[in-house]
Amino acid sequence: MKLEEYQGVWVFIEQNDRVIEGVSLELLGAGRKLADKLNVSLAGVLLGEGIKPLASEVITGGADEVYVIDHPVLKDYRTESYMKCIMLLAEKYKPEIFLYGATPNGKDLASAVATDLNTGLTADTTMLDVDVDNRLLEASRPAFGGNIMATILCKKHRPQMATVRPKVMKALEPDTARAGKIIEETISLAEEDMRTKVFQIVKDVTKKASLAEAHVIVCGGKGMGDLQNFGLLYELAETIGASVGGTRDVVEAGWLPHHLQIGQTGETVTPKIYFAVAVSGAIQHVVGMKNSEIIIAINKDPNAPIFDVATYGIVGDAMEIIPKLIEEFKQVPINQGGEISYA
Numbered sequence: 001m002k003l004e005e006y007q008g009v010w011v012f013i014e015q016n017d018r019v020i021e022g023v024s025l026e027l028l029g030a031g032r033k034l035a036d037k038l039n040v041s042l043a044g045v046l047l048g049e050g051i052k053p054l055a056s057e058v059i060t061g062g063a064d065e066v067y068v069i070d071h072p073v074l075k076d077y078r079t080e081s082y083m084k085c086i087m088l089l090a091e092k093y094k095p096e097i098f099l100y101g102a103t104p105n106g107k108d109l110a111s112a113v114a115t116d117l118n119t120g121l122t123a124d125t126t127m128l129d130v131d132v133d134n135r136l137l138e139a140s141r142p143a144f145g146g147n148i149m150a151t152i153l154c155k156k157h158r159p160q161m162a163t164v165r166p167k168v169m170k171a172l173e174p175d176t177a178r179a180g181k182i183i184e185e186t187i188s189l190a191e192e193d194m195r196t197k198v199f200q201i202v203k204d205v206t207k208k209a210s211l212a213e214a215h216v217i218v219c220g221g222k223g224m225g226d227l228q229n230f231g232l233l234y235e236l237a238e239t240i241g242a243s244v245g246g247t248r249d250v251v252e253a254g255w256l257p258h259h260l261q262i263g264q265t266g267e268t269v270t271p272k273i274y275f276a277v278a279v280s281g282a283i284q285h286v287v288g289m290k291n292s293e294i295i296i297a298i299n300k301d302p303n304a305p306i307f308d309v310a311t312y313g314i315v316g317d318a319m320e321i322i323p324k325l326i327e328e329f330k331q332v333p334i335n336q337g338g339e340i341s342y343a
């Protein structure tokens with residue numbers, strides 16, 4: 001394999017019902033930085049049916065080029081048909097880096113493609129960088145039970161591939177003045193040749209509103225002591241229009257269901273304001289919330305690691321501080337007429 005033949009950074013643009021997934025736009029933001037450092041172009045790969053109009057969104061999101069394959073067989077995601085398209089494009093144009101969202105479809109596709117291209121894949125990456133001199137992607141992720149961050153390199157094969165967790169990277173502000181190239185490719189696919197058929201896609205409507213969408217989160221830790229004390233956090237959340245989440249220890253104690261756990265093995269969140277109350281700030285927790293815009297930590301231990309990522313820190317007993325905050329927030333005039341705006 002001649003590594004020098006491979007050039008450019010690619011992002012798989014995942015779309016569902018012709019709406020681009022947020023993680024794909026986040027990857028264009030991250031990919032832009034990598035491409036600029038390597039002095040190469042950034043391309044999006046857009047597959048589906050009736051998806052050509054989305055190509056301009058990929059360009060305004062940061063891409064220089066968009067490879068588009070628009071075909072009726074690509075209407076719904078299937079490993080076989082999507083993999084065929086990616087193989088065609090990757091073998092023809094030879095990207096050096098190829099990023100996918102760590103969504104169910106992104107993970108499925110990336111692993112199938114990595115196997116067929118005989119290259120490496122780093123799964124569930126939370127940090128990306130490049131070693132420019134050696135043109136190596138540095139894909140970092142928690143490893144060994146989350147006790148260390150491992151940086152994984154793919155030295156001998158191309159493309160260097162990674163799946164990246166949603167909500168970890170930042171999308172760019174859409175730039176409508178950006179110009180880019182749309183490259184349409186054709187592929188011969190026949191529905192009757194497909195080994196899997198999609199009869200129906202059933203949307204999960206039972207899931208509660210996702211923490212990932214919340215603007216303000218009050219996260220409680222084990223230091224709240226017991227379920228009754230934890231109830232204080234609901235009162236605070238209700239006062240300021242926030243959602244409640246917790247650490248893994250809180251979930252294990254049975255104070256919250258698992259879908260409200262934040263961190264490496266729970267949700268990744270990026271609210272505008274994140275209250276971390278009686279949370280120690282273990283690395284496995286921090287990877288899931290460190291990109292929040294404002295982090296307010298309340299902890300009685302001044303040396304708690306959560307203060308290392310906090311924007312504001314309050315050292316003290318949460319049982320005294322939270323009732324005072326609730327009292328104060330209730331006095332905020334804008335809250336008396338309805339909702340506080342966090343826009």
Ligand SMILES: Cc1cc2nc3c(=O)[nH]c(=O)nc-3n(C[C@H](O)[C@H](O)[C@H](O)COP(=O)(O)OP(=O)(O)OC[C@H]3O[C@@H](n4cnc5c(N)ncnc54)[C@H](O)[C@@H]3O)c2cc1C
Pocket residue numbers: 145146220221222223224246247248249250261262263264265266277278279280281282283284285288298299300301304316317318319
């Ligand atoms: C593979 C793996 C995956 C993991 N995944 C996750 C994950 O997804 N999410 C996650 O959260 N954790 C995860 N963990 C667990 C993580 O390592 C920590 O154990 C956990 O985050 C600690 O939770 P905590 O901060 O609630 O509790 P503790 O670490 O016990 O911290 C309690 C904090 O409360 C403070 N405190 C105590 N009383 C008060 C008071 N009255 N007022 C103010 N502060 C007080 C203490 O000073 C302390 O800092 C994972 C661990 C592993 C090994």
